[in-house]
Amino acid sequence: MGGKMKQSEAGPMAGEDFLQRCRGIVGPGNVITGQDDMAPYLTDWRGRYTGNAVAVVRPATTQETAALVALCAQARVPVVPQGGNTGLVANSVPDQSGQAVVVSLKRLNRIRGVDLVNNTITVEAGCILEEIQNAASDAGRLFPLSLAAEGSCTIGGNLATNAGGTAVLRYGNARDLCLGVEVVNAQGDIWDGLRGLRKDNTGYDLRDLFIGAEGTLGIITAAVLKLYPLPKAQVTALVGLQSPQAALELLSLAQETCAAGLTGFELMSRFSLDLVTRHFPQMRIGLSEEFPQYVLLEISDSESEAHATGLLEALVSEAMERELLGDAIVASSIAQSKALWSLREHITLAQAIEGKHVKHDVSVPISRIAEFIRETDALLQEAFPGIRLVTFGHLGDGNLHYNASAPEGVADDVFIQGQEAINRIVHDSTHRFGGSISAEHGLGTLKRDEIKRYKSAVELRMMTAIKSALDPLNLMNPGKMI
Amino acid sequence: MGGKMKQSEAGPMAGEDFLQRCRGIVGPGNVITGQDDMAPYLTDWRGRYTGNAVAVVRPATTQETAALVALCAQARVPVVPQGGNTGLVANSVPDQSGQAVVVSLKRLNRIRGVDLVNNTITVEAGCILEEIQNAASDAGRLFPLSLAAEGSCTIGGNLATNAGGTAVLRYGNARDLCLGVEVVNAQGDIWDGLRGLRKDNTGYDLRDLFIGAEGTLGIITAAVLKLYPLPKAQVTALVGLQSPQAALELLSLAQETCAAGLTGFELMSRFSLDLVTRHFPQMRIGLSEEFPQYVLLEISDSESEAHATGLLEALVSEAMERELLGDAIVASSIAQSKALWSLREHITLAQAIEGKHVKHDVSVPISRIAEFIRETDALLQEAFPGIRLVTFGHLGDGNLHYNASAPEGVADDVFIQGQEAINRIVHDSTHRFGGSISAEHGLGTLKRDEIKRYKSAVELRMMTAIKSALDPLNLMNPGKMI
Incomplete structure (x- = not known):
């Protein structure tokens, strides 16, 4: 057995030398270092987290992405992959250390091909979800993944976070719509797993390991997606x-x-x-x-x-x-x-x-939703009398966006101080009902510590063992998810 | 980062002491050591591989299974998990060293529950597939997994090999029909991943890693499966x-x-x-x-x-x-x-x-099947004039059982000597068409070496890193798949 993936032994690299090498890979125009120019890449969509970075680098191909990651591995520079930066749990922005490079995948935006008989479309990570939906529909097919951010999120981010949305009931999550992926791993190797196969039982399911890993094991650079007949x-x-x-x-x-x-x-x-x-x-x-x-x-x-x-x-x-x-x-x-x-x-x-509110993205077994709402509503009303619950979501998937707004007459800033206590009630209740505290958004920075309350020690140990095996230097999106 | 899963430092244990401890866990009647009694567990379904074992042990619960695996880890005894032993690639029988314990899951055969509103059934690994189909249909639901061995194969084996069958076109493989698993890992810990959730984005997809791993990472002891409305x-x-x-x-x-x-x-x-x-x-x-x-x-x-x-x-x-x-x-x-x-x-x-034949279980993108058959038929006819091809399978999944029988007048034994050359032609052709040499049967013993010709070095490295991280002593079903 080979043990962990081997990494180069070279040490860190001086800043300017590193940036020069980045420019050599993607061209000077695609290495952004000015604070103003980097700003849109450094703050998350909800405006709650702002980090810093050595640079934002924009590769145009899988090969450039691989060369960049290999360089980062050699120089021990953390890599934060970013698609449309529309995530809700701060999983695509760097921390404040300023040590990391943001690798924006938005220039990897080619649709590589449509196969009408196989009912597949092969796309690069930076393709906007809506563009893929349109390409499918132009070809007389349906690509069913659909969610609020579809006009600006990218498929790479959708896969990295196993996005859900409004069509899961019939077509499943992003994971279920993907037959194969191309990945740049933490060593900067390209894994060509772009298989357009409905059946393939030849080894561990690496595809599904990279899907939903939030960029902590490698970067998904392309994918083969399932298409369906357009409904009449x-x-x-x-x-x-x-x-x-x-x-x-x-x-x-x-x-x-x-x-x-x-x-x-x-x-x-x-x-x-x-x-x-x-x-x-x-x-x-x-x-x-x-x-x-x-x-x-x-x-x-x-x-x-x-x-x-x-x-x-x-x-x-x-x-x-x-x-x-x-x-x-x-x-x-x-x-x-x-x-x-x-x-x-x-x-x-x-x-x-209406004002500030506390968002949740929970799922429970469908059969327990009514009981979950009744019990959790009561617990919240007891702790925060008059709290106003905006309960809606994908009932067919057992997934609720169970959001809380301030009671009438209570100022937002006062209300928001109760955020942690509200989370505790909602997440404890979710856990009691056999549910998940992140149904479709992922863990990112926001729920990375929270999940440790609810996962078993054995599950956390196995996750850590996998992270450590595939990314032994902990350079891929560090501080997110795990 | 924690690195590999930690293992006990104790060394091997004397044979009789080990067997006594096994008897202490499952009771004397469930530790089988007589050669005749062990025989049905030691030969694969196609009768092509016969191994040997220290014992066949039959736990009745997840806890017993965990205690056994922990004991095996401590004693450095390899573990071969076995369900119905109906696999076609010799993945559930031990090698000939006689060092391993076969852990038969057939006594873990309770249906733990049916949830009609959540459309799920929770079953233990040793449940026969047909019994699950019947329990579903008694409850007015469909469990769609269906394959030739359904009267004797177990769901644990179906999940460990990500079984396919005749309903994949609409309902997907075993993987797609499973929402959660309970697993005994290589350390003998129980991971309760029995979630009945349609959406859960809280970490690495361990479920799909254990599904299809052919028992090389741990033992699936129970699962939550999806049910569907019965068609009218x-x-x-x-x-x-x-x-x-x-x-x-x-x-x-x-x-x-x-x-x-x-x-x-x-x-x-x-x-x-x-x-x-x-x-x-x-x-x-x-x-x-x-x-x-x-x-x-x-x-x-x-x-x-x-x-x-x-x-x-x-x-x-x-x-x-x-x-x-x-x-x-x-x-x-x-x-x-x-x-x-x-x-x-x-x-x-x-x-x-009709006689001896060379079996294949290949898949290619659906759009390429006709071309694949034409080209591969021609290559085989050129190498083995008169070879008779029994071409059938799940066209809607791109999956063919592309089997070869001897030309008229050629004796079986002469024909079967060409087996490797036939495999080479069929598998090379499959690979050229972007296909898989094991669509639904798995790798087992039979295709473990063969796959190394077709997987990229980077994929094999990542698989090895995962195996080594989760099973550092290489005790789980050694010699299979990887």
């Missing part, structure tokens, strides 16, 4: 219900009736939508009355619009008969369907306008 | 076509028309079915004439039998219009549907009766 129709409904429990029963019914045709199932509490209509008064819910909970349902169909609408209407009537829901709107046009999704997408914006 | 109807058709290329075009059309409703798409060459009708004369193909290729198509439907049949008939007429196929039978009853599947399932048996 997509129809949406908004329904009003009495409780999360009723929403769960509706979910079971919808799965039984529509199977893989059910492509969206989003829960939104009344307060979540109240915030939307308060801050975006042009938006309307449009149901006959108010309900404690709402669900946005989407059905995709390979036959026709009429067939899809028929299925959805039958589902809604059956649910009404079983008294699972109080009222429903089935969108009769693409515009109306977009308006319904828009309500869902405006929750985060509305909450930001 | 399944309809099957057998169609005759002129070429693999026509089959590929039919596949694209079927995916476009049926999307996730397409649950089976198996290719069978004429010679494959000729063997079936020759050795099982009661079986009939039933088409109007003979065709060079056949495809078995299956559609599953959440609405009704009539809807499913309508879809399938529309697909077949459209394909006829496009001249993709020459004739078709759409099964009009469950019995007829079973008879069609039975043709497919009898190919392996028929080939065994």
Whole structure:
């Protein structure tokens, strides 16, 4: 057995010499060292973490990326890989030591090819998610990964954080949509794992190890992604219900009736939508009355619009008969369907306008969601009377964005001091319900210490052993995740 | 960073003392040492490898399994985990040194629970696949993993080898059907990763590392598996076509028309079915004439039998219009549907009766299958004139069982001497087409050396680093896979 990956024995390198070598690899214009020019790369999307760096380096190819990482390994310079820098847990910005190099993958942005019969698209890490969706749809195919940041996030970041989003219920997370990856490992070697295969049982699953590793084991530079047939129709409904429990029963019914045709199932509490209509008064819910909970349902169909609408209407009537829901709107046009999704997408914006809040991204077994909400709501109300919970999310995946806003009349700054106590209640509760404190965002800097409370010692030991085996110098995105 | 997993420093233990300790853990009746009693555990399913062992030990619980592995680590005794022992690449039998302990998981056979709303079932490693399918269907759900050995293989083995089978096209491999695992690692620690979550981004993907690792990193003792709604109807058709290329075009059309409703798409060459009708004369193909290729198509439907049949008939007429196929039978009853599947399932048996043959389990990108078959057939005919190729498999997954039988008049024993040369031609060709030499069976003993010809040095280094990090004493299923 070979043990850890071998590293060069050379020592650190003087700063200017190192930068010269970087310039030799990517060209002088792609080594950014001015503070103003580096600024956008050094602060995270939520504006909560600002770090520093030796330089931001922008390779254009996998070979340049490999040469840079090999140089960093030789010079013992930490590497912080960065895509669109849209992460929510500060996993793509450097720490404040100023020792690291940020490697921006945005120039690796070629779509290398589409294979219609294999239903795959091969893309470089810096491709914007929306560009991949568009390339797929231009080729008559669907690339289903879809999330709020799709106009600016990159696929490399999506894979490094195993992104989720609104289509997971039917198509899975980023991990499930990826057949193969190309990786620059911590030694600066290129691993060509760009396989377009549905089946390959020839060794350890390195692909899935790099996916979701948040750049701490190496840099994903390209990927082979799965494509699907474009649905012939997509129809949406908004329904009003009495409780999360009723929403769960509706979910079971919808799965039984529509199977893989059910492509969206989003829960939104009344307060979540109240915030939307308060801050975006042009938006309307449009149901006959108010309900404690709402669900946005989407059905995709390979036959026709009429067939899809028929299925959805039958589902809604059956649910009404079983008294699972109080009222429903089935969108009769693409515009109306977009308006319904828009309500869902405006929750985060509305909450930001309302004031500071404490975000969570938790998952529990789907069957336990109603109980989780009831119990956690009660614990929070007890500790922070009047706290306003913006509960919404991907109910079909067991994933809630369970966010907390200040009680009426309590100043944001006072409220936010309770942040740690709120996190503790929510995360302890999640853990008791067999859940995860990071369903789709990752750990990054934000939850790196928090996770140690909830993972078993044996799991942490195995993670550390793997990190140490593949990145023995701890140079890949240090301080993140592990 | 912690480096490798720490191991106890104690040295080897005398034989009888070790066996006494084993008996203390699992009870005397579950430590088998007699050669006759051990025999069924020491020879692989195909009867090609017979090893030896200190003992076969049969724990009944995860805790017993952990205690055994800890004891083996302390005594430096290699551990060979075994489920149903139905693998095709000799991955569950010990080598001939007689140094190892076979740990049979067959007594860990409880179904721990079914969660209908979460759509999951929690099972222990020794559960027979068919028992899990039945438990699911008794609960009104589908557990889709399905393969020839389902009556005797265990889910632990299915996960350890990332089993494929006939439902991968729609539902994925064993990996895709598993949400969480419980593992006894090489140190004898229990890792409780039994999460029933659709989304969990809190660290390295250890689950997928243990899945497909063929027992070389630890022992999977239990798993949380995904369930699906039971389809309301399944309809099957057998169609005759002129070429693999026509089959590929039919596949694209079927995916476009049926999307996730397409649950089976198996290719069978004429010679494959000729063997079936020759050795099982009661079986009939039933088409109007003979065709060079056949495809078995299956559609599953959440609405009704009539809807499913309508879809399938529309697909077949459209394909006829496009001249993709020459004739078709759409099964009009469950019995007829079973008879069609039975043709497919009898190919392996028929080939065994016909004589010795050289098996392959390759995958290539789906778009390249027709070209792969044409080119590889030609290379083999040139090297072994008259060689008879039994080409069949899961076309929808790009996975072929591309098996070779002796030319007419050539004795089996003479033919089988060419085995290595045949493997070289088929595997080199697979590699040139960007494929895998083990699509669904794994590497085991059989392909452990072969894979070194095709994997890059960097991939082998990373695999070795992981093995060494998690199993530094190389005690877990040594000599298999890596």
